[in-house]
Amino acid sequence: MSDRRGIVLVLVLVVITLLALGALTLSELTVAERRAAQLTGQQAQARALAESGVEFARHFLDSDPDTQNQAGGWYDNAQQFCASVVLDGADPKDRGRFTILAPRVDDTTDTQVRYGLSDESARINLATVLALDKKTPGTGDQILMNLPGMTQDIADALGVTREPTPRLRHVAHIGVGARVFSYAVHGETPPPDPVRVELIAPEGALWTWGPEDAKDRVTGPALDFCLLVTQRRHRDDLALAVTGPAATEWMAIAQAFAGAAGTGRSPGQFG
Numbered sequence: 001m002s003d004r005r006g007i008v009l010v011l012v013l014v015v016i017t018l019l020a021l022g023a024l025t026l027s028e029l030t031v032a033e034r035r036a037a038q039l040t041g042q043q044a045q046a047r048a049l050a051e052s053g054v055e056f057a058r059h060f061l062d063s064d065p066d067t068q069n070q071a072g073g074w075y076d077n078a079q080q081f082c083a084s085v086v087l088d089g090a091d092p093k094d095r096g097r098f099t100i101l102a103p104r105v106d107d108t109t110d111t112q113v114r115y116g117l118s119d120e121s122a123r124i125n126l127a128t129v130l131a132l133d134k135k136t137p138g139t140g141d142q143i144l145m146n147l148p149g150m151t152q153d154i155a156d157a158l159g160v161t162r163e164p165t166p167r168l169r170h171v172a173h174i175g176v177g178a179r180v181f182s183y184a185v186h187g188e189t190p191p192p193d194p195v196r197v198e199l200i201a202p203e204g205a206l207w208t209w210g211p212e213d214a215k216d217r218v219t220g221p222a223l224d225f226c227l228l229v230t231q232r233r234h235r236d237d238l239a240l241a242v243t244g245p246a247a248t249e250w251m252a253i254a255q256a257f258a259g260a261a262g263t264g265r266s267p268g269q270f271g
Contacts, residue, residue, distance in 0.1 A: 004021055045096060052086045053098030056118060064170050074117045076104075137156040143152055153230045164202040164223040172222055173227030175256040176209045182253050185261040193246035199225050216244030217250060229256040236267040 060074060066180045072079050087096030102118045124147065133140030141160040144150065155162045176197050184191040196214035199222040207222060218225065220240035228231040228240065230249060233243075235251055242251050255262055 049086055049096045049098045053084070053100055055099070056084065057081075057100060061117070062167070076114040076116045078115040081117075082172075152227070152230070156232075166201060166203060168202065168222045168226050169207055171226040171230065171256065172197075172207060173209075175226065175254065177231070178256045179250055179254070182250065182255045185255060185259075186253055188253075191246045191249070193244070195223070195244070195250060197245045215246035216240050218247050226256075229254040231255060231257075231262045231264045234265045234267045234269065237265075237270070 057074075060068065060071070060080065063071075063135070068074055071077070073170070081100040083097045083099055084098050085095060087094070089095050092190065098115065100115060101113050102116050104112055104114045124143070124179050129140045131142055141158075144158060145155065145160060145162050150162065151163065151239065179195070180190055194211050194214045194218050196210040196212065196217045198219045200220070200223050201207055218240060220238070222239035224240050228235055228238055231254075240251070253261070
């Protein structure tokens with residue numbers, strides 16, 4: 001009888017041990033799953049904060065240069081790019097921030113990093129671009145044209161075409177406002193006659209400057225107007241309609257950049 005009681009006691013102890021181990025395992029799994037859920041949430045939150053930083057940088061670069069300079073510029077600007085708060089909270093642990101870092105390549109300071117952006121247009125792997133373009137013709141042109149700092153002169157040197165964007169409005173606005181300057185650099189005085197400018201934006205909208213009843217007018221694609229006032233194309237190579245002596249005289253000397261009077265381009269220079 002005592003032997004049976006001993007066996008039962010051993011079985012009870014085994015069962016209790018197994019139950020304890022099961023409870024311990026369940027507890028550890030619960031803690032692990034909770035920690036995994038926390039880590040997943042933190043990873044998602046970190047990704048969202050990083051994407052917020054990317055969108056902030058994109059919005060900053062989309063603004064005009066004057067606005068960028070007034071905000072401190074994009075190269076080294078701790079006020080804009082260091083620990084910027086996205087999600088605020090009473091507890092510092094609940095706050096979400098992003099910081100944009102870039103390597104410092106100058107020798108003016110011991111600091112190895114700066115808070116700002118980098119122009120990567122000069123660091124592209126041309127061998128990769130050529131390989132992609134060989135596989136899918138036209139891909140190389142598209143990659144190059146989407147690089148920051150890509151100018152019309154670079155595009156002309158590469159023999160590729162830039163796709164116009166709504167940001168041309170800034171160039172067009174400067175070009176219209178520089179009418180008096182265009183005469184000044186030639187030592188002349190502009191005529192008193194107003195000029196109406198009507199341009200078709202890349203997305204099809206109509207951009208206008210000047211009084212509607214003006215007899216002198218310049219109309220056509222916004223891209224063509226911008227190429228003319230920046231002296232990147234000759235008027236004969238563009239689809240601009242110029243009416244009236246004041247408009248004709250202005251378009252012959254239009255200049256939207258600082259410095260001495262430019263020499264412009266020759267007809268048919270770019271095919």
